Amino acid sequence: MSSETVTLTIDGQEVQVPRGATVLQACESIGVEIPTLCTDPRLKPYGACRMCVVEVQPGPPRPTASCTTPAGDGMTVVTDSQSIKDIRKHVIELQLQHHPLDCPYCDQAGTCELQDEVFDQEIFQSPYETVPKAHPEEILNEVILINHNRCILCGRCVRMCDEQIGVRALDFVERAVGTFIAPAQHEFMDCERCGMCIETCPVGALLSRPFKHAARSWQTEKTASTCPHCAVGCSLLVESRHGSVVRTRSNGLEEPDRGILCAKGFFGHSFVNSGERITEPLVRRNGALQPASWSEALNVISAGLREVLDAHGPQAVGVVGSPNTTNEDNYTLQRFARAVLGTNNVYSQSSGLHAAARTLRAVLGSAAGPRSQSELLESDVILVVGADIGQTHNVVGAHVKQAARDDGRTLLVATRLASGLDDFATVAARVRPGAEAVLLSALAGADIPNMHALTGIDADTLTAMRSRVQAAGTVAVVWDTGVWTLGKAEAIAQGAANLALAHDGVKLFPLPERANAAGTFLLGMAPDLLPGARPLSDDEARRQASDAWGAPVPAEPGLAFDDFIDGPMQALYVMGEDVVGGSANPQGAQAALERARLVVAQDIFMNATTEAADVVLPGATFAEKGGHFTNFEGRLGRLAPAIPPVGKARPDWEIVARVSAAMGADFGWRSHEPISTELAGLMQRPSLPGSRESAAVNGAAPAPADGFVLATEQHLYTAGVSGRRADSLTLMLPEAVAELNAGDAQRLSIAHGDRIRLSADGGEVNLKALVADRVPPGVVSLPDRFLEAAPRQLDPRAPDGAAVRVHKV
Amino acid sequence: MPLGSGVLTGLKTVLMVGRRKPSTVMYPEHVRDIGYRFRGQVGMRRDEVTGGMTCVGCGLCETACPNDVIRVDTSENADGTRFVDRYLFDVGRCVFCYFCIEACPVDALQRTHDFHLVTEDRRGLLIDGQKMIEIYENDQAYREAEQHNIGPGAAIANWFERG
Ligand code: SF4
Ligand code: SF4
Ligand code: SF4
Numbered sequence: 001m002s003s004e005t006v007t008l009t010i011d012g013q014e015v016q017v018p019r020g021a022t023v024l025q026a027c028e029s030i031g032v033e034i035p036t037l038c039t040d041p042r043l044k045p046y047g048a049c050r051m052c053v054v055e056v057q058p059g060p061p062r063p064t065a066s067c068t069t070p071a072g073d074g075m076t077v078v079t080d081s082q083s084i085k086d087i088r089k090h091v092i093e094l095q096l097q098h099h100p101l102d103c104p105y106c107d108q109a110g111t112c113e114l115q116d117e118v119f120d121q122e123i124f125q126s127p128y129e130t131v132p133k134a135h136p137e138e139i140l141n142e143v144i145l146i147n148h149n150r151c152i153l154c155g156r157c158v159r160m161c162d163e164q165i166g167v168r169a170l171d172f173v174e175r176a177v178g179t180f181i182a183p184a185q186h187e188f189m190d191c192e193r194c195g196m197c198i199e200t201c202p203v204g205a206l207l208s209r210p211f212k213h214a215a216r217s218w219q220t221e222k223t224a225s226t227c228p229h230c231a232v233g234c235s236l237l238v239e240s241r242h243g244s245v246v247r248t249r250s251n252g253l254e255e256p257d258r259g260i261l262c263a264k265g266f267f268g269h270s271f272v273n274s275g276e277r278i279t280e281p282l283v284r285r286n287g288a289l290q291p292a293s294w295s296e297a298l299n300v301i302s303a304g305l306r307e308v309l310d311a312h313g314p315q316a317v318g319v320v321g322s323p324n325t326t327n328e329d330n331y332t333l334q335r336f337a338r339a340v341l342g343t344n345n346v347y348s349q350s351s352g353l354h355a356a357a358r359t360l361r362a363v364l365g366s367a368a369g370p371r372s373q374s375e376l377l378e379s380d381v382i383l384v385v386g387a388d389i390g391q392t393h394n395v396v397g398a399h400v401k402q403a404a405r406d407d408g409r410t411l412l413v414a415t416r417l418a419s420g421l422d423d424f425a426t427v428a429a430r431v432r433p434g435a436e437a438v439l440l441s442a443l444a445g446a447d448i449p450n451m452h453a454l455t456g457i458d459a460d461t462l463t464a465m466r467s468r469v470q471a472a473g474t475v476a477v478v479w480d481t482g483v484w485t486l487g488k489a490e491a492i493a494q495g496a497a498n499l500a501l502a503h504d505g506v507k508l509f510p511l512p513e514r515a516n517a518a519g520t521f522l523l524g525m526a527p528d529l530l531p532g533a534r535p536l537s538d539d540e541a542r543r544q545a546s547d548a549w550g551a552p553v554p555a556e557p558g559l560a561f562d563d564f565i566d567g568p569m570q571a572l573y574v575m576g577e578d579v580v581g582g583s584a585n586p587q588g589a590q591a592a593l594e595r596a597r598l599v600v601a602q603d604i605f606m607n608a609t610t611e612a613a614d615v616v617l618p619g620a621t622f623a624e625k626g627g628h629f630t631n632f633e634g635r636l637g638r639l640a641p642a643i644p645p646v647g648k649a650r651p652d653w654e655i656v657a658r659v660s661a662a663m664g665a666d667f668g669w670r671s672h673e674p675i676s677t678e679l680a681g682l683m684q685r686p687s688l689p690g691s692r693e694s695a696a697v698n699g700a701a702p703a704p705a706d707g708f709v710l711a712t713e714q715h716l717y718t719a720g721v722s723g724r725r726a727d728s729l730t731l732m733l734p735e736a737v738a739e740l741n742a743g744d745a746q747r748l749s750i751a752h753g754d755r756i757r758l759s760a761d762g763g764e765v766n767l768k769a770l771v772a773d774r775v776p777p778g779v780v781s782l783p784d785r786f787l788e789a790a791p792r793q794l795d796p797r798a799p800d801g802a803a804v805r806v807h808k809v
Numbered sequence: 810m811p812l813g814s815g816v817l818t819g820l821k822t823v824l825m826v827g828r829r830k831p832s833t834v835m836y837p838e839h840v841r842d843i844g845y846r847f848r849g850q851v852g853m854r855r856d857e858v859t860g861g862m863t864c865v866g867c868g869l870c871e872t873a874c875p876n877d878v879i880r881v882d883t884s885e886n887a888d889g890t891r892f893v894d895r896y897l898f899d900v901g902r903c904v905f906c907y908f909c910i911e912a913c914p915v916d917a918l919q920r921t922h923d924f925h926l927v928t929e930d931r932r933g934l935l936i937d938g939q940k941m942i943e944i945y946e947n948d949q950a951y952r953e954a955e956q957h958n959i960g961p962g963a964a965i966a967n968w969f970e971r972g
């Protein structure tokens with residue numbers, strides 16, 4: 001007992017705290033407030049500012065920084081003696097020597113820790129002559145700037161970037177009174193732009209450029225919500241003013257983000273108030289989409305659907321849900337389809353995660369997941385395969401770095417491109433695009449002839465990885481299921497399953513490609529699934545759904561999407577998805593949509609699908625509606641409306657419910673809460689055994705003798721349609737770029753910024769070249785989500801790993 | 810009291826008062842002086858360097874105002890300083906408490922004696938920073954009177970001060 005806790009006396013009050021806690025934490029635990037400037041709960045104690053001084057007995061005969069002093073048994077702590085108060089006041093007065101106190105136009109005012117201290121200590125003027133520093137405001141990169149005069153040199157930004165983000169972009173430069181904060185080499189700061197240095201800065205030194213002078217911190221309404229950009233599902237604090245979102249910040253220290261965000265979470269909100277939003281219903285008249293009232297649009301839809309149902313039956317109708325919208329939105333659409341329209345043609349365009357989850361379930365059964373992030377981070381070995389999760393799921397990537405460095409986890413990295421994870425890895429290797437599944441099988445023990453030629457990984461590295469996996473008690477296998485798994489998602493999942501079958505301690509973590517991809521799978525947004533991802537063939541599941549919905553769910557599964565649109569489709573209802581632009585055959589999909597009697601597209605921006613639609617409905621973004629996303633762990637992230645929907649836009653579930661009501665089936669929902677309750681009641685997870693059979697995977701081709709292998713993966717700064725409409729993110733990556741290794745570029749005499757042409761059997765794309773160290777020789781990397789240079793133009797089925805030729809134009 | 814005496818008293822009053830100078834004036838052709846302690850519309854000082862508003866866009870007046878009268882929208886200037894895109898003041902809601910004037914850290918907001926709030930359209934009561942500068946500058950005479958205790962309003966102010 002006593003070894004676990006220590007007892008000390010603070011201001012005459014006895015307190016027990018766990019051993020290892022600091023004096024500061026002990027004080028906080030009983031509500032004794034100690035002013036601090038350099039402390040951040042996310043960071044390790046540092047002791048830079050000396051604001052937190054207390055008198056400690058027994059201890060040195062001078063004031064001690066409570067934030068760095070461990071609480072000891074029998075200590076007596078005095079926090080509020082006159083001399084302590086004087087010291088604190090003096091610390092502030094010294095800080096004010098350089099400080100401009102331009103609070104009236106400083107963005108930090110109101111949330112500034114220094115300002116609060118100046119107030120609390122009732123300091124109106126520094127007794128010292130004020131000497132502002134010579135440095136003006138300095139722009140560090142597209143989104144971050146620093147005002148050196150306001151910096152108090154607490155080092156929180158430096159430590160944040162190092163300890164939490166693992167990027168180490170900032171540091172102290174010069175020494176003594178001349179010290180200032182600057183990026184390494186004091187040049188343009190090409191970091192991950194997560195904004196966490198801004199977030200932790202206690203004063204208005206590090207500032208967000210998009211937010212600069214946009215609003216005062218106390219004027220904004222603050223709404224707790226969830227990031228819509230990827231499947232980590234970080235919690236956000238959305239700050240809005242006069243119906244616009246002005247900034248988003250990290251909210252709380254809980255899972256899954258543990259208090260940090262990535263560039264998309266911190267800077268990627270401006271799509272919400274983009275001028276390009278669809279703000280009113282559009283109906284096609286005389287071949288052109290024209291503004292219409294809600295009632296007209298609903299009439300056109302219900303009449304069209306009724307006509308198709310009467311003439312062709314429910315098999316001719318289908319609905320497409322979206323991993324960009326909430327569980328409630330997708331559930332409403334599903335209920336509308338299965339119970340009102342009577343069709344099982346229910347889809348979601350999230351191919352990667354659905355394919356991976358189905359394969360894992362078939363082999364390993366329903367025990368395959370999803371699993372929590374703490375299980376991932378507590379595994380002895382963490383194996384990252386394929387895409388760089390630092391780009392695709394940045395915050396998980398940051399946590400993995402920390403686990404490797406601080407908690408002694410063994411990190412094995414087998415990504416296609418070099419990444420920030422490499423520095424933290426025990427073994428880091430470059431796997432050839434297309435050979436990831438083979439590598440996983442090889443790690444599981446399969447004997448792969450010609451290993452080096454196929455995967456690009458030599459025998460020694462493979463042995464090093466294999467031995468670490470085999471020796472470990474628990475192994476987390478982590479991979480992104482994004483664009484790079486197109487056409488091979490099953491093979492990769494099978495490879496991972498092989499590894500899980502070979503080693504009991506293996507846990508699998510497929511990271512879904514979009515915010516709610518896991519949600520759409522668990523909700524059963526598929527022709528053969530029901531809520532809870534229970535098979536449609538399960539009579540009990542169908543009965544429960546029918547009871548809940550008051551209408552029978554047809555037993556016959558729907559068609560596969562491609563068969564449906566090329567076959568019986570007469571009416572299609574698409575919610576938050578670009579089925580044309582995201583298709584392997586956009587022209588074919590567009591033609592199919594044009595053939596159909598009725599296409600309804602509900603979205604926030606115009607895209608190839610809305611252009612082909614008969615009715616376009618304005619949906620709401622994450623900031624305008626309530627509901628939940630399901631993240632990669634299966635955890636629900638709550639959304640709350642921060643602003644009213646722009647124009648005539650409405651929450652997506654409400655639009656679908658209104659269409660349903662117009663067809664005579666009113667669900668009676670006036671807010672999203674009853675939907676959340678109803679769907680929770682249906683989310684029983686099935687218990688499926690799985691075949692538990694490992695299977696050989698193939699598909700890897702040796703490197704082409706001449707030319708390049710294509711690697712496609714989501715870039716850190718791209719996040720679907722919405723991300724391309726967020727100004728701050730487009731600043732970071734304005735256009736599609738093909739990344740090449742310096743050696744290859746030199747060989748082809750391609751310079752940074754040259755236009756190049758990539759061609760393959762499937763087609764070609766023209767774009768800008770970027771010479772990047774992260775790309776290994778013989779590989780050319782293309783980002784996802786740029787329709788003008790979509791990887792699928794090169795190979796519609798499986799672009800990743802395709803052989804491409806590179807030419808300078 | 811004899812019959813009809815009330816009518817005569819009334820008539821006498823009418824005749825007496827009818828010969829006096831009227832207390833009312835023909836507003837707006839004629840405008841009366843008011844005491845310089847009068848709390849009129851809130852004005853804005855012109856910045857001597859830029860010629861625009863002195864306001865730095867801190868939003869403190871907006872925060873201090875109990876009636877949601879003020880809206881300050883800001884953005885970033887090319888040189889990185891704060892630019893006031895728009896300063897809106899809804900006089901129709903103002904109760905002339907002058908909390909905004911108290912709050913302003915750069916003394917951009919100033920009290921004036923302007924009471925000309927008559928408009929044909931309520932929207933005329935929504936004024937911007939430029940209009941507030943005009944109001945302030947048109948109030949020059951009162952400000953001087955206040956300083957030197959002579960000129961418009963001085964007599965009334967002195968009358969109040971004497972009690
Ligand atoms: S950093 Fe804080 S104290 Fe300094 S000017 Fe800004 S708000 Fe004021
Ligand atoms: S934005 Fe993030 S990565 Fe960049 S310096 Fe700040 S903390 Fe580091
Ligand atoms: S920039 Fe901010 S966080 Fe960094 S040292 Fe200065 S005051 Fe601290």
Ligand code: SF4
Nearest residue numbers: 227230233234262265
């Ligand atoms: S990691 Fe994903 S959920 Fe978290 S802030 Fe970044 S984009 Fe948003």
Ligand code: SF4
Nearest residue numbers: 864865867868870913
């Ligand atoms: S308080 Fe003064 S400086 Fe601040 S916004 Fe109002 S008028 Fe401008």
Ligand code: FES
Nearest residue numbers: 038047049050067
């Ligand atoms: S908070 Fe302890 S030294 Fe800064």
